Amino acid sequence: TAIAITEQPVSVSVPVGYSFTLRCRAQGRTSLQYQWFCQYKSDCRLIPGATNQDLPIIAEQTQLYTCRVNDLHRNAVFSDWVKVEVHQCVARGLPPRLWQGEPVIVLNPSEQRVEVGQPLQLQCAAMGVPAPSYQWYRNGNLLEQQKRKKLWITHTKASDSGTYLCCASNSHGEHWSNAVDVHIGEQSQPPSLCCMSPGKIALLVGNNRYQHHPNLVAPVRDVFELSRLLKHLGFQVVSLLD
Numbered sequence: 001t002a003i004a005i006t007e008q009p010v011s012v013s014v015p016v017g018y019s020f021t022l023r024c025r026a027q028g029r030t031s032l033q034y035q036w037f038c039q040y041k042s043d044c045r046l047i048p049g050a051t052n053q054d055l056p057i058i059a060e061q062t063q064l065y066t067c068r069v070n071d072l073h074r075n076a077v078f079s080d081w082v083k084v085e086v087h088q089c090v091a092r093g094l095p096p097r098l099w100q101g102e103p104v105i106v107l108n109p110s111e112q113r114v115e116v117g118q119p120l121q122l123q124c125a126a127m128g129v130p131a132p133s134y135q136w137y138r139n140g141n142l143l144e145q146q147k148r149k150k151l152w153i154t155h156t157k158a159s160d161s162g163t164y165l166c167c168a169s170n171s172h173g174e175h176w177s178n179a180v181d182v183h184i185g186e187q188s189q190p191p192s193l194c195c196m197s198p199g200k201i202a203l204l205v206g207n208n209r210y211q212h213h214p215n216l217v218a219p220v221r222d223v224f225e226l227s228r229l230l231k232h233l234g235f236q237v238v239s240l241l242d
Helices: 218-232
Strands: 003-007 012-015 019-023 025-028 032-040 043-046 054-058 063-071 076-078 082-087 104-107 112-114 120-123 125-127 133-138 150-153 162-170 173-176 180-184 201-206 236-241
Touching (some): 003 076, 012 125, 112 120, 201 218, 218 236
Parallel strands (some): 112 180, 201 236
Antiparallel strands (some): 019 054, 032 043, 032 063, 120 150, 162 180
16 A cells, blocks of 8 residues: 554553653655544544644543544555543552552452352452453463453353462563452351461462562462462452552
8 A cells, every 4th residue: 555554552551640651653755734533422534623643632521532544645544443441430549659550450340149050240359551451360370261351151060169360461560369268159258267267277478569579470370370279278358469
């Protein structure tokens, strides 16, 4: 083609009011003109005055964006559509004041109890620039098909029980959600700490994030394996991550 896009805009996930810039770069045989468009739900419209390579944005609502590039010979191409996900309700203090776009978890999954054969849904959400990708784990093992914010199992089996957590990552690093227990086909509630026998409680803490050391994956599996061993020995186990 006469026009080639050399830098595509990238999706982002940011808090409301956050300022950032979408970028698009292209090469052509003649001088090029740029025009940005946005889409909210089914309404797609041209953004008046957005005719530069860079599009400054103050995040207000989740929308899709694309850039049209054309030359003097009426050739035109469109960039990839990218999503600007805006989090309206973010806890105070997030993102960190010196935030560089690294993933920050804003929604953690919650403990679930479901009957065998019923659907299971866990949710995780993170901010990040670029927008983070997601990977779910059960009992420290990677779930190959679960790579979205929402983990969805249509028909649960007893083997789906376990401890789940999600890793959100982008080019700046990764951040892990809280670990939560999922119980399939179990009606009884776990005993509260006040009812446990003294001397038979084990507290396991797996440190996964270090300020001056690369993130580790092993603690997730180590905590699970040690927890299983201690339960076999009759301990009530409380497992925590970071």
